[in-house]
Amino acid sequence: MKVTITSVFVDDQAKALDVYTRLLGFQVRQDVPLGEHRWLTVVSPEDPDGVELLLEPDEHPAVRPFVDALTADGIPGLVLTVDDAAAEHERLGALGLTFTQPPTPMGPVVTAVFDDTCGNLVQLVSAAPAGDAQP
Template identity: 50%
Template sequence: MNIIVTSLFVDNQDKALAFYTDILGFVKKHDVPAGNFRWLTVVSKDDENGTELVLEPNDNVAAQDYQNSLMQQGIPATMFGVDDIDKEYERLKTHGVEFTMAPTAAGDMKLAVFNDTCGNLIQLIEQ
């Protein structure tokens, strides 16, 4: 069994697509109309047949409450792996990305947390 799709609530699909592709470097995989919204997914440019991330509209109270609660408590909504967290931190900072936690050692790994501008905190990890 494999994870093929996972979702992340976003407050604006267009803004999320721009951030996740232009800033983070993901690649748009699917963009299909679905009523008032879209089935909008991105994938890693290094594995375009890998796990898809759905940029899911938070257009319901439960999604908004969940997203707001995680943000208020400082809990990342998901985690992305990187090879060199210090390099990625510097690259993202040059693009104006706001970090709530700079690269920090945690045992045999390093972690950092940033705001995705779409209602989520995202954790980076270098193992």
């Protein structure tokens, strides 16, 4: 058994597609019209046959209160591994994304959290630089 698709609930699929492809670098895997919405998935170019992120409309009545509660508590709904969280913080900040947590050492990793502009907080995580890992 393995994970093949996981949902990221978004308030606007077109905006999410722009953020997740142009800014974050994902590639479209599936884009199938479904009435007013689409079955829209993206994948990492580093693992094109890996897990697909379904950019799913957040219209179910349970979704927005759940995601709003996570966001209010500063809890990311998605975690992305990167080579260097500090470098990605600089790059994505320069592209206009707002960070709610700057790069922060947390033991063996460095994390940063940004608002994806589509209703979610996303955490970046990278290994701490050699010699910088905290217990």
